[in-house]
């Protein structure tokens with residue numbers, strides 16, 4: 001499959017971090033998501049039901065991340081990848097998470113992972 005449904009700079013505020021002071025504040029995370037898919041069926045039918053709904057994926061991730069209470073970006077990004085693969089039937093996802101406020105001297109820091117369905 002060579003088609004991609006993407007979500008760029010999905011912005012979510014949540015409580016995340018390893019330090020005590022971070023557990024009392026909301027911080028902003030930005031997610032870039034690329035999901036390998038096949039758009040052929042939807043292109044032929046013009047029906048949302050035949051494709052990967054980027055709005056549904058966005059809303060699910062916003063809900064999960066908003067309520068998650070973890071320390072590391074590693075934990076959170078792995079959870080998000082497994083939701084996208086497990087609940088939306090995505091074969092491969094490339095997922096980037098930015099924590100732009102974490103390091104004052106950097107524009108952004110974060111992680112990028114690629115995960116495939118088993």
Ligand SMILES: Nc1nc2c(c(=O)[nH]1)N=C([C@H](O)[C@@H](O)CO)CN2
Nearest residue numbers: 016017018019071072073074102103
């Ligand atoms: N690889 C990571 N490094 C760091 C993380 C993280 O989640 N993954 N987190 C922190 C702190 O929470 C930091 O964001 C506080 O400014 C430090 N390094």
